[in-house]
Amino acid sequence: MRKVHLWISLLVGAGVWGAYFLHVAQAVRADDLSGLIWWFLAALVGAVALEAGATSVVAWLFRKRARDLDDGPSLNAALKAGHVALMALIGLLLVCAAALALGSRFGWSFDLSTARAQAVAANVLLALVVLTELVRAAFTLMLLPRR
Known part of the structure; x- marks a missing residue:
């Protein structure tokens, strides 16, 4: 289920x-960020x-086939991936x-006093998080270990 959730x-x-x-790119190009x-x-x-x-639908459909993964390898994978993501950020x-x-x-x-520049800066930061x-x-x- 963890793999399925990650894929989703x-x-x-x-x-x-x-x-x-x-x-956002089209709005910036058109210079209309009003409804962003x-x-x-x-x-x-x-x-x-x-x-x-x-995730709910998949969990419900496959509830009888669900099995617990070993927390060791999957937890280790999540911790390593979290570290890589933090370093990427x-x-x-x-x-x-x-x-x-x-x-x-x-x-x-980079005059951030304009609404346009602030919207662009906010979306750059959002892009980094995404x-x-x-x-x-x-x-x-x-x-994740292969099974």
Whole structure:
């Protein structure tokens, strides 16, 4: 069941957040970020509902075939994947900080006082979190013992 949940999380996360960020890119290009908060809330509710619903349906359908995994190897896989995801998040944040520092070195200003810049910055941070969660789910799947 853990593998199934991880697959659901990975696929739903990539699908829902991929569609959201595609809309964000189109909104930035069109310079119309007015309804972005509603798109974010819809994506958040959609991701939670789809993941919970799909996991519940699969758990109900396969309730008789469910078996407990050995906590040792699966817990070890989750811990390692969590560490990889944390390091990925730290790396992504450092790249963003380096881009800001490099920009200031050349006199470029990332004026975050405008609503547009704040929306873009918020979505960059959201993208880092979503990427980190997808990395965690993918690495946990890769590290789970085969049965």
